[in-house]
Amino acid sequence: xxxxxxxxxxxxxxxxxxxxxxxxxxxxxxxxxxxxxxxxxxxxxxxxxxxxxxxxxxxxxxxxxxxxxxxxxxxxxxxxxxxxxxxxxxxxxxxxxxxxxxxxxxxxxxxxxxxxxxxxxxxxxxxxxxxxxxxxxxxxxxxxxxxxxxxxxxxxxxxxxxxxxxxxxxxxxxxxxxxxxxxxxxxxxxxxxxxxxxxxxxxxxxxxxxxxxxxxxxxxxxxxxxxxxxxxxxxxxxxxxxxxxxxxxxxxxxx
Amino acid sequence: xxxxxxxxxxxxxxxxxxxxxxxxxxxxxxxxxxxxxxxxxxxxxxxxxxxxxxxxxxxxxxxxxxxxxxxxxxxxxxxxxxxxxxxxxxxxxxxxxxxxxxxxxxxxxxxxxxxxxxxxxxxxxxxxxxxxxxxxxxxxxxxxxxxxxxxxxxxxxxxxxxxxxxxxxxxxxxxxxxxxxxxxxxxxxxxxxxxxxxxxxxxxxxxxxxxxxxxxxxxxxxxxxxxxxxxxxxxxxxxxxxxxxxxxxxxxxxxxxxxxxxxxxxxxxxxxxxxxxxxxxxxxxxxxxxxxxxxxxxxxxxxxxxxxxxxxxxxxxxxxxxxxxxxxxxxxxxxxxxxxxxxxxxxxxxxxxxxxxxxxxxxxxxxxxxxxxxxxxxxxxxxxxxxxxxxxxxxxxxx
Numbered sequence: 001x002x003x004x005x006x007x008x009x010x011x012x013x014x015x016x017x018x019x020x021x022x023x024x025x026x027x028x029x030x031x032x033x034x035x036x037x038x039x040x041x042x043x044x045x046x047x048x049x050x051x052x053x054x055x056x057x058x059x060x061x062x063x064x065x066x067x068x069x070x071x072x073x074x075x076x077x078x079x080x081x082x083x084x085x086x087x088x089x090x091x092x093x094x095x096x097x098x099x100x101x102x103x104x105x106x107x108x109x110x111x112x113x114x115x116x117x118x119x120x121x122x123x124x125x126x127x128x129x130x131x132x133x134x135x136x137x138x139x140x141x142x143x144x145x146x147x148x149x150x151x152x153x154x155x156x157x158x159x160x161x162x163x164x165x166x167x168x169x170x171x172x173x174x175x176x177x178x179x180x181x182x183x184x185x186x187x188x189x190x191x192x193x194x195x196x197x198x199x200x201x202x203x204x205x206x207x208x209x210x211x212x213x214x215x216x217x218x219x220x221x222x223x224x225x226x227x228x229x230x231x232x233x234x235x236x237x238x239x240x241x242x243x244x245x246x247x248x249x250x251x252x253x254x255x
Numbered sequence: 256x257x258x259x260x261x262x263x264x265x266x267x268x269x270x271x272x273x274x275x276x277x278x279x280x281x282x283x284x285x286x287x288x289x290x291x292x293x294x295x296x297x298x299x300x301x302x303x304x305x306x307x308x309x310x311x312x313x314x315x316x317x318x319x320x321x322x323x324x325x326x327x328x329x330x331x332x333x334x335x336x337x338x339x340x341x342x343x344x345x346x347x348x349x350x351x352x353x354x355x356x357x358x359x360x361x362x363x364x365x366x367x368x369x370x371x372x373x374x375x376x377x378x379x380x381x382x383x384x385x386x387x388x389x390x391x392x393x394x395x396x397x398x399x400x401x402x403x404x405x406x407x408x409x410x411x412x413x414x415x416x417x418x419x420x421x422x423x424x425x426x427x428x429x430x431x432x433x434x435x436x437x438x439x440x441x442x443x444x445x446x447x448x449x450x451x452x453x454x455x456x457x458x459x460x461x462x463x464x465x466x467x468x469x470x471x472x473x474x475x476x477x478x479x480x481x482x483x484x485x486x487x488x489x490x491x492x493x494x495x496x497x498x499x500x501x502x503x504x505x506x507x508x509x510x511x512x513x514x515x516x517x518x519x520x521x522x523x524x525x526x527x528x529x530x531x532x533x534x535x536x537x538x539x540x541x542x543x544x545x546x547x548x549x550x551x552x553x554x555x556x557x558x559x560x561x562x563x564x565x566x567x568x569x570x571x572x573x574x575x576x577x578x579x580x581x582x583x584x585x586x587x588x589x590x591x592x593x594x595x596x597x598x599x600x601x602x603x604x605x606x607x608x609x610x611x612x613x614x615x616x617x618x619x620x621x622x623x624x625x626x627x628x629x630x631x632x633x634x635x636x637x638x639x640x641x642x643x644x645x646x647x648x649x650x651x652x653x654x
Binding site: 051052053055056058059062066069074075076098099100101102103104105125126127128129130131134149150151152154155156159174 | 265273274275276277278279281282420421426430433434437440534535536537538539540547549550551552553
């Protein structure tokens, strides 16, 4: 069974996910960040593959990707790093990258490597549904991989229903029509959107992302969804304080 | 008319094209995809578009038989004078068309990316004409090397946003424009070339097709035949080439030559010759040929010309390259500069640096006697004067 789905069987509410960029702030921080997040009770971890042209990311994650690439990170190093913690890490990992990284690496080779690292869930923000239907669904099925779709305040109901059918783990509910970046608050329009999605009674679990930065926004998101993802706020924190202070970032959110 | 040179229902030319966009942009792109052909083919659009092209842009642009150039290279060389368009380049054909489409779709804010600044100026111009708010994204590096165009855009009332990420050139200006579009889905992204997610490449090609539409009847008048033997155009993203090739794509007897910027040399590590250095990949929402490293990270290209300094190429051109329908050549910075000085001296026309790359291959081709060649003179060189003068002085010092 999909690792995130298995997690959802055990825990349905207040699921906390953290996004981080591999190789940031230092090249060999990847596994250290994962361990620290696991030790501090993060439920699942979004593992970001640094990309030169991350269209769906805001300035904070862009800068972290740029820095990681300057540190010398590449896909082979990421896979090697993830292999070293395969046996010890018990927290589900979700891999987030851009389609061109998979395309250039070789689609089959990429999928095989991902599975070898013990990962079964992918987020590819520039993979459109039509391409998924025509090609990638079959590829991912072959390797037992699950794709996470994003929905936004502008996604029509019919399309959301279709995404619900294709979803095996969770739907990534984009909090606002904006690129990622800690905004500090959730607007009433966003609350109305969360309410609308919640009332659709979808079969898939819902995880809210984009704009979630602290205990308050996390808790608000969790009243409408099964959990939420914090990205930019975490990257900013480790950029400023280093990875030794991860516990201090996570604990207040959980208190 | 359906042919292999028109995109399929998912926006593909062969294996190239598509719309690889984040879900956030899906409604915008779908709205355009559902409506653009109907709008472009409507009588209302055609009347207004053609009337503005005639009275505002100054079309038809002349097809000029360049006698000295012809004599020098031993062929009948015609120049399609897009440099005489209002704002100084072919770019305005596209911006006039897209602003009318944007209006029809009820959009009140325009964003655009620009490299050399020609598209930015052409966009700011039509926005001024229509009284629509305009924001132009431009690489920080290009803002410096294309200062006159930045000033023009400002005077036209556009807001300029510097792209400070990555290589700080056209690629990054496009990234920033797309990011802004994601944040502000009520804006219309007036894209400047035959790139981006479907239907943008096809829409821009249709709007630039006026170039080859005119070439057909102008050649008929001048030579008795609609078809030339050869058409030469420079390619960055590829919009002027798409326009110059468009109505000749089906007719394989017309040789199509696309000229890319080789920078300091194709294999120098400082080049923008995408077809020679690139591989299949995804950039700005389109599957095409692009310059990338072994891990799919996009490589920063280099050319003296800001308009050709792009690591990808439009999906139609990727298809023309792969299928062999077009021949891809390239010219270095030096060759382009020399071609620009030559045209200026013997024909009295200062071409844009981009266009100079197309002219530079004339000396590399062995022409048959009486071969009819059209070079698409995509833009004028006013914006490049500083570069031209600097290099001219360097040359004089060496002499």
